[in-house]
Amino acid sequence: MQGHGYAQPVKxxxxxxxxxxxxxxxxxxxxxxxxxxxxxxxxRLAIVTRRSLDWGLLVAVLAADVLSIVLLAGEPGDEVHTAGGYLGITLLLGGLVATTVYYLAADIRHFQRQRESYPAQHPMAPPYGYARPSSPYTATTVPSSPTGTQPPHTPVPVPHTPPPIPAPPQRPAPARIEQVRAELDELSDYLRKHDRHGHESGHGHGDGHEGGR
Structure with missing residues (x-):
């Protein structure tokens, strides 16, 4: 079983x-x-393009040139007077014009296609200092350095957030403490006076009861 073979490289x-x-x-x-x-x-066109059509046209033009030479050589004088002579001139000049037009068009088209297909088979080399990636994965994931070594990893600084400062305990205002203390003192005096009056009234009732006896 034979394969398709390799494509002919473009010059x-x-x-x-x-x-x-x-x-x-x-x-x-x-x-x-x-x-x-x-x-x-x-x-020249057949040698460049190597197409069977151009080789066939070459043979046809050679045959037309030989026929025109034979027809012109059969004229009795130096001038053309017969139908054969006119046919020879027509073949000679008509073939010249047709051959020129075809040669220029085919030659320009051939080299234009060759110029368009050449960069596709021979891509431009990368600039000096850049390595050509061997696979699409290395070209997209791991950047290559000019010296072949990976650049050192630079740690990214993490911003440091200071811990929150606890709020100091609130102390009662001195004026409030003094007010509470004064109220307590007044309450103590009130209770002390109330107890004193209670004792005095108790003694007075006791003395009157004894005097009545």
């Missing part, structure tokens, strides 16, 4: 200035030779 696209220079060069080769070398553009 780094050339510099845009180099691509523009190559396009101008191959188009100029085709137009300077009046279409007889238009197949050079498709040859």
């Amino acid at each position: 780094q696209p050339p510099d845009p200035a180099v691509l523009v220079l190559l396009r101008v060069l191959f188009v100029a080769i085709g137009w300077l030779c009046i279409g007889f070398t238009a197949w050079v553009m498709l040859l």
